[in-house]
Amino acid sequence: MAWLLTGCRDEKPLIVDSRRLNDVERMLKVQKELTTHALKPIWQISDQPASKNEEQALKFLYAYMPLSDLADYSLEFMLARKEMAWGSAIPEEEFLHFVLPLRVNNENLDSFRLVYYAEIKARIQGL
Numbered sequence: 001m002a003w004l005l006t007g008c009r010d011e012k013p014l015i016v017d018s019r020r021l022n023d024v025e026r027m028l029k030v031q032k033e034l035t036t037h038a039l040k041p042i043w044q045i046s047d048q049p050a051s052k053n054e055e056q057a058l059k060f061l062y063a064y065m066p067l068s069d070l071a072d073y074s075l076e077f078m079l080a081r082k083e084m085a086w087g088s089a090i091p092e093e094e095f096l097h098f099v100l101p102l103r104v105n106n107e108n109l110d111s112f113r114l115v116y117y118a119e120i121k122a123r124i125q126g127l
Contacts (some may be wrong), residue, residue: 013053024060031063034067076110
C-alpha cells in the first residue's frame with residue numbers, strides 16, 4: 001500500500017532550499033555507493049512516473065533512510081499522492097521531517113500512518 005503523503009502538490013517545488021537539494025543529491029550518491037552489491041533492485045526512483053514533487057520526496061526519503069529500509073520497503077510503498085488541499089501550505093522543513101514517512105526509532109514504517117490516516121481523514125477533510 002502506498003503512503004498517503006498529504007500535500008505533494010504541484011504549484012511550487014516541494015524542496016526549494018538549494019543547500020538541501022545539494023545535500024539530498026550528495027546523500028543519494030553515498031547511499032548508492034553503499035548498496036552497489038545489493039541482492040535486490042533498490043534504485044528505481046527515476047523509473048517510475050511521478051510529479052517533480054513526488055520525485056523530490058522520494059529522493060529525500062531514499063537519501064536519509066537507514067540502509068535496511070532501502071532493502072525492506074518497496075518503491076510502491078513510498079509513492080506519494082495528493083490528498084488534502086491545505087497540504088501545499090505546510091512549510092518545507094515541517095513537510096520533509098514530519099509528514100514524510102521516515103523511521104522513528106524502531107517503529108515499523110507502515111504501522112501508525114496507515115491506521116490513523118484512515119481514522120482521521122474524514123474528520124479533517126475540508127479543514
